[in-house]
Structure formats: C-alpha cells, structure tokens
Amino acid sequence: MTLGPFLTLFLVLAIAPALPGLATRTRALLTGRRGAPVLQLYRDLARLLRKSVVYSRTTTPVFRIGPIVGVATVVVAATLLPLDGHSALLSFGGDLVAFTGLLGLGRFALVLAGLDTGSSFEGMGASREVTVSAFAEPALFLCLTVLVLASGDGLVGGCSVTGAGRRRPVHAGAGGDLARAGG
C-alpha cells in the first residue's frame, strides 16, 4: 500500500471546513448580503484551539467523548470512499451500510453529548437531529434501492461505495437491459 490514499484522506479533512464557508457565502450573495469570508471557519477553529474549556457541572464523560467520536467516525467513514476516484483505503461487500452506520454512530454520540447538558435547548436540537435523520436515512436507502432496481446489477453480496471501480453484473435480466437502454 502506498502513501497516496492517506495523503488524499488528509487533504480531504483539511479542505472540509472550507465547504460550509463556501455554502454560507453563496447563500449570503444570493440573498444580497456580503456574508462572512469563505475561510471564516478556519479562523474560528484557530481561535477555539487557543481557548481553554468550560464544562457544565451536569455533564458526564459522554459530553467530552461525544465530539471526538463524531470526528473519528467521519475520518473512518472517509476511508471507505474512493477519494482519488479509483480505490478506497478499505472496501468490502455492503460497505455502504458501514458508511451510513459510521455516520449514525457519530450522530448517536453527538446527540447524547447534547442531552448530557440537561438543557432544554440542547434537547430540542437533539430531538430535531434524530427526527430529520429518521426521514433522511430511509430516503438515502430508497435512492440506493432505485439505483439497484434501475441498473439491475450490483456487486456480489451487495452494493459498495466504490461500486464504480469494481462493478460486475451478477444477473443482467431483461429489466436491467431495458433500464440501461432507457438510461
């Protein structure tokens, strides 16, 4: 194994904070405001790293480990993605389930960290988070379902995030051929 995939992984993590900046800036420009600079999140992170922490007396270790698990799950989930367009660090049959599962674990940890404060505001946020995801997650799987049905092919033993690189038809039925002809 070469260093390449690790470098891409690092690169992806490094440019991640720029994305929300880009999104808010675009939104601001579209609504006729100037908006915060694209790199604002990097400044915030730099400032936060210099600060000391304040914990609520209500909290338990769950509050401290929550954000760490949140970041760790995203990092590990990124290893399942074919970041350089060819191969992922880690891929196996049905790894898409592992991908969504890891993001779910991150959400689990963050939601509990929120509830740990005992504040109704955090409770409200946590409740909203799980409510939205309870609709978003089946929608994601519905998209996947449609993809599998429309293409009529997939990997042996399920669908993989890196499907593009390893696609092999298991059974190209008439439906699959039709879908391909139509698409």
Add this chain to the structure above:
Amino acid sequence: MRVLLLAVALILGAGASALLFRRRPRLADRLYISLLLVGATVGLYQAVSVLSGGPEFLEVLPGTLPGGAWAFGLDQLSAWFLLPILGVGAAAGVFGTGYLDAERGHRSVAATHALFALLLAGLTGVVIAQAIVPFLAAWEVMAVSAYLLVMHEHEQAEVRRAGLIYIVLTHLSTLALIGMFAALGVNATGHTFTELGLGNRIPGAARTVALWLALVGFGLKAGAVPLHFWLPGAHAAAPSHVSAVLSGVMLKAGIYGLLRVLLLLGPPPAWFGWTLFGLGLASGVLGVLWALAQHELKRLLAYHSVENIGIILLGMGVGVLGVVYRQPVVALLGFTGALLHALNHALFKSLLFLGAGTVLRATGTRQIDQLGGLGRELPWTALAFGVGSVAIVGLPPLNGFVSEWTVFQGLLAAGASHEKLRYAVIGATGLGLIGALALACFTKLDGTLFLGQRRSVTAPAPPARDPGPTMLVPMLMLAGLCVGIGLLPIVVLRPAGAIALAIAGASNGGDLPVPSWSTDATRVTALGVGLFAVIAALVVLRRWLQGDRPARLAQTWGCAAAAFTPRMQYTGSSYAAPLLAAYGPLSGTHASRTPDSFHSTAADPVQDGAILPAWHLLGRTSVRLRGMQGGRLRWYLLLVILTLLVLLVYLSNAGGAP
C-alpha cells in the same frame, strides 16, 4: 448425548438446590450459581464442539415412552440456538440471585429460581428434541414455567392480566403446532423429525396447511406483528432477569421452529417467503415505532424485541425467496443474517433488560420520564447499557451491525437478481428506516435515563449506586461479547454460514457456492479496530492541543436563564413527540396539549384497536348461547340425539360406517 443430558440435569439440580436450601439463602445462592454455571459450561462445550465441525448426534431414549420414540439430538441448528439459551440463561440466572435478593423479605424467592432453571431446561429441550412428542412436551414446559415466572408479582392486577393474555396465546400457539405436526405426519412412518422429513411425501394441501399453522404457532411465540400483543405486557411484568431470557431467548424458540420446519419440508413455496418477508417488514417498522412511543422502560425494550424479530424474519424471508428463485447467494446471505441476528439480539437485549432491572432496583421506578442523571450514580451500568444501545441500533463496530449488514447484503443482492425477486430490495429501505428510528429511540432512552438530572419531583435522598458483582459481572460479560463479536465477526459468521448453507441446500437439493466470508470479515475487523485507534489518537491530540490550560466547571448555559431546574429539561416524551406526530395514528400515541402542559399516552394499535373490541364482541355473542345451558334434562337429551343423528348421516355419506 450423555454430556448434554448431564448439562440439563445440572441446571435442574441448580433449581432443586434453591428449593432444598431455601432456609439458608447464602448456601442456596452459592449452590444455585455454581451448578448453573457448570451445567451451562458443559452444554456450551458440547454446542461449540458441534458448531466447529464435531460430530452431530441423534439418540433415542431407552424404554417405552408415550407417543413413539423420544429422540434427542444435537445438529448444527440446535447447537446454534443452544448458545444463547445456555450463555444468556446462565448470565441472567446469576444476575437473578442478586436481583431477587432484595425481595427475600416478603416473597418466596426459591420458587422463582427453581422455575427459572426449569425454563432453561425446557428451552434446551425444545432445541434438542428430534421428535414430535418430546418437542411438544418441552414446548409446554417452557411455556408454563414462563407463565409462572411472569406471575411473579401476582398481587398486581396488571401483572395478572398480562399473565392471562400470555397463557391464552401460548396455548393457542401450542394448538397450532399440534395441528401443524398432524398435517406434517399425514404419510409419515413415525414421529421423529427424520421420519417426518424423509422423502417429502407430504401431499400439497397438507403442506400448505402445515406452513400456515407453523406461521401462526411459531409466529405467536416469536411475537411477530400482528401476533405480538401478548409480548410487551408479559415481558414487562416478569422480574427483569426473566424478561432478559423471555425477550432475548424464548422468542427465538419461534425462529428456531420456523427454521426447523424449513429444514424438514424441503423447497418452500414462494408465498411463504413473501409472507415471512412482509411479516418481518411490518414487525420491524411498527415494533420500533411503538417502542419509541413507550413511557415505561421495560415495555419499550419489549417492543424493541418485536422490531428485532422483524429483522430476523426479514432475513429469513429473503433466504426463502432466494431458495425459491434459485439465487444461492441471496439465500445464503438471508439465512446467515437471520441466524446471526438471532444470536446477537439475544446478547444485547438480555444485556439491556438486566440494565433495566438494575435501574429499577436502584431507583424504584420504571417510568423513563422520572429518571435522569443516573450515569453519574451508576457509571458501570450506564457503560454496559450504552454498549447494548449502540449494538441494538446496529451501528459499527458492535455485533448488531454485523448481522444487519449481512441482511442488508442479502436484500441488495436480491435486488440485483431474479426478475420476481428484485422488488425485495424495498426491504433495504425498510431496514434503513428501522435503523434510524431505533437510533432515535435509544438516544431518547440513554439520554433520559443516564444523562442530565433526575426529573422526578421527589428525588430520593441517597444517590443510587452500582450493584454488586453478581449483577454487574453478567452485564459486563454480555457487553464484552457484543464488542467481541463486532470486532471479530468471522468467529460467528463461519458457523452461521454453514447452517445457512444446510437450510438453503436442504431446501434447494443442490450445491451452493460458499462465499469468502474471511476477506470481508477481516475488513470489518479493520474498520472497528481503526475506529478505536482514531478515537484514541484524537484523545491524545486533544490533550496535547489543550496543553496545561485548566478546564473550568460552570452551570449549563441556558440563554441567560437565571436558575435551571431539572424540570426544564427535555423529557423522553417531548424528545420523541415530533417524530411520533409525523406518523399520526399509526404510532398509537394520544397527545394532549395545553399552553403549559404536554401529556401523551401510548396504546397498542393492534391490541386496543382490534383484538380487545373483537374479544368483547365475542363475549357479547356468546351470551346468546347461554340458553343451551338451561338446566333442563329433556333439552340436553334432545341435543345428544341430534348430534348422534348428524354423525350417523355424515358417516353413512362418507362410507366409513362399520
């Protein structure tokens, strides 16, 4: 065989010792624990040796017993289900000695321990019986001992009601099973399972009847929607360590039965596969939705059993459909997923019920919305409960993920296969929905029980504390198994795959390709280990970045609220309310809102909406039949003569009159 009988004898001996030495509690507990552990170890040793490729065996008990040969044996399928029975059973039994200790003053604890041992022996009998009569006998031992255990707190009307519903329905299940065996045995030469299955001489109509009755009988025992409504009440009413076995292990007797019938009957029809699939989807989604609506800790966990039985049935349905449409990979993945989930659910559900029992003992309440902040008071219980929660939601890197991942792969592989099978991929969406709702439910439970502050207005003065080792060690061991299987799935994937191959192969009559479990399983291991490594690295990194700056403690920031009270916290009900509102009447909740209050109640749409009204209707119509019991002799004689006449006419028409 001798070894297995020894194990059963040791377990029964444990129960007997609890009764014999009931006047010397210390000695009785010690004997009970040691005999139970030795018995379980002996039995587990036998099961593991069969699962790892050792010889299977089948023996007929000597002597003349009623109902033909009493055959017992251990094949791989029996051995697989023996794992949770003895493993979880022993853990729950040890926990039970600590748990019931508090009740010694006002209740006979010895009888409960003895009945618990009898329940374990009955469950063992169900999976090792290889003939009709011993199977039904063990089934009844299991059902009746479970009933007596459910009635433990019989002074409460609610418990008596739950027990009554349970005993009626479990006998309905037995009735269906007797009918099923009668249909299976139409042309059979004897009453052992091998003789029933030989050559599949069962005629088509009898086969259909047998499959339907199997669905009713075993489906009732497994608690599949809409036959689930006995389950939440009974499991909530039983003492917690018994609930752990009822929910984690006894429901699996239904799953075992269905798999056994599949092994006996050979290739199943397509409708059977789709029915299992549909039952699985309905139980999964509705089970978790109704769980989310619950306010009571043990009822919530019981509804989650309905959900998990749904996932198992979904896997089995996909497996059967794979066999029907000759898609070996789909069949293999479906059955493997179902078997794995049956084992995994036994581990984490019993862990959660033991945790619930600990919370109940420590605080004296099962109302979720009165609790809070227990994580500081019971840190070890909270840790074990947290592990169980992550596992039941099916998140990596724990064992729940391994089985749900396998079922998912089966569903996705189905979507890319046979024309008629392709639409089974819809199940993947269902499984996604189940996972997301389960996450909502267990963040609600963990957050409300263990985090924040105690919500009850009258918080008890002395803080609760972690229980003693007899209660804590079983929980930590089960939690360890959940982590262990999650990190090293190959250990369970290989034997489960072999059994799935036998079921799919037996029903297919052909050879199946064995997929390479090892590569994918190694990568799942890498994923889990990697996750723990990244977490450790981030903890170190954070400490390094933090340097020697001190961490301060302060009050929770509340948008400038001057004084925070525990009553201002979100409760479990308010947390779940938006999600439940989205499902409307399907969720079974009735919420009442005024400007300054919110109150919601959880009902079971099946029991309260359909079963009870039908029951009352039956009662009202039956009243009209009372006229027959008028007490007049002439009337009775007339009835007897009329019956005889009808019989004679029937017999002469059928040509069977002597």
